[in-house]
Amino acid sequence: MQNKYLAMTPPMGWNSWNTFTWNINEDLVCGAADALCASGLKDKGYEYVVIDDCWSLKQRDENGRLVPDPEKFPHGMKAVADYVHSKGLKFGMYSCCGTHTCAGYPGSFEHEFVDAETFASWGVDYLKYDNCYKPKHMDGEVLYKRMSLALRNCGRDIVLSACNWGNEDVHSWIRSSGAQLFRSTGDIQDNWESVKNLFLSQLDKTAFSGPYCHNDIDMLIVGMHGSSNNEFIGNIGSCSDLEYRSHFALWAVMGSPLMIGCDVRNMTDVTLETLGNEDLIRINQDIECRAPYCIRQWNNPENVMALVKPLSDGSLAICFVNFGDKKSEMSLQFWDMGISYAENIGLSFYNCYTKQDEGKFAERYVAQVEPHDTMVFIAKPVKLK
Structure with a gap:
């Protein structure tokens, strides 16, 4: 590998699975590339166009190649x-560490080096590597190390996205395997409860994510509106636009890769505004990739909390979230963030949704947060007098 900056910050792009699953073809993929460019999302940092499962024949050729x-x-x-x-974008594909992919196509088990060479010859830049049909006698750690080594010796820089669903304590060994990101959860569904549960499941694992190895809480469902052709993901109900905005904010502040899952050829203006929020993207792509810490509201700790993420310029990204079904107060005490009023230090708040400066505050910031909503700020320490 030649690029020492490969996936230093969380990868951003589009993946075919959440909406289209098995129903993929080259017109769709090329159309997605066109849409990322025409919508301006490419210029915001979305650079990978990734084909998921179901792209190959069911048998390898006579030379053992896909x-x-x-x-x-x-x-x-x-x-x-x-x-x-x-189009100035990068191309991604999919395989599996087992004998077959999750949909039953050939996996890369004991074909790791030949598959890595094949992907390199096609011009692949990103490999999502799933966990289905893994031989029972094999540790996932060994299999992800295998593919990582194969990719690092294939003659092309290829990002390895290790998708083992959070199994086998993946967070404890994945960085040393060489993967650039790791799926830490099961599959996301197009509903608020799924967003909430996946997010909460990762609050005690934030310390394991950082530059060059990112905790992937799964692909985005922003803008899908029940359009998946997969019943599990969701083709009946869906999130509201407000819930999609909260989903995007949480993934951004947590430092998760931002892989769009909707049909980017047919996005609403609201979806495009959510996915293109430059302040949230800046937070997600901060070069230090520091994880946020969590401060829970004392009288509603299960539902209302603040995420505080240190940024490389000395500011703080702050995200209030209300998972409950009623409006609730979030009172953020600056003491909990290491700020002492005795030194006459407060915080200036900039609102990442309204794009407005909200002024300087001493000791605390209090807000009423609507159900399932978020409020995201960039706060900077300031002298009060």
Whole structure:
């Protein structure tokens, strides 16, 4: 590998799975690349276009190599990669550490080096590497080390996204495996309860994420509105636009990769505004990639809390969230953040949603947070007098 900055900050892009699952083809992928450019999201930092499962034939060729499905990808994967690259974007694909992928296509078990060479020859820049059909006698740690080593010796810089769903205490060994990001949860669903549960499951694991190895809380559902063709992900109910905005804010502040899962060819203005919030992207992409700490509201600790994330310029990203079903107060005491009023230090607050400065505050900041809503600020220590 030549690029010492590969995935230093959380990767951003689009993945086909959440909306389209098995129903993929080269027109969809090229159309997604076009949409990232036309919408301005490419310029905001979304650079990967990733094909998920179901892209290959069910059998390898006579040389043991993976074969793209000619009906879905009649011009082959290199042509698709070349098109994505021509747009100034990067191209991603999918495989699995087991004998088969989750949908039953050939996995990379004991084909790691040949598959890495194949991906490199096609121009792949990113590999989502799933955890299905793993032989029972094999530790996942060993299998992810295998593919990491294969990718590091394939002659091309390829990001390894280790998708083992948080199994086998992945957070304790994944950085040493060489992967650049690791799925720490099960699959997300297009509803608020799923967003809440996945987020809360990672609050005690924030310390394991950092530059070059990012905790992936799963792909975004922002803007899907029940459009998935997969019943598990959700094709009936969905989140409100406010809940999608909260979902995006939480993933951004937690430092999760931001991989869009909706149909980027058909986004609403509200969806585009949420995904393109430059302040939240700046927080997510801060070069130090520090994890936030959590301060819970004393009289409603299960539902209302603040995430506080130190940023590289000395400011703090602060996210209030209310998981409850009623409006609730969040009273953030600056003492809990290491700020002593005795030194005449307060915080200036900038609102990342309204794009307005809210002024200077001493000792505390108090807000009423609507149900399922978030408030996100960038706060800077200031002299009060």
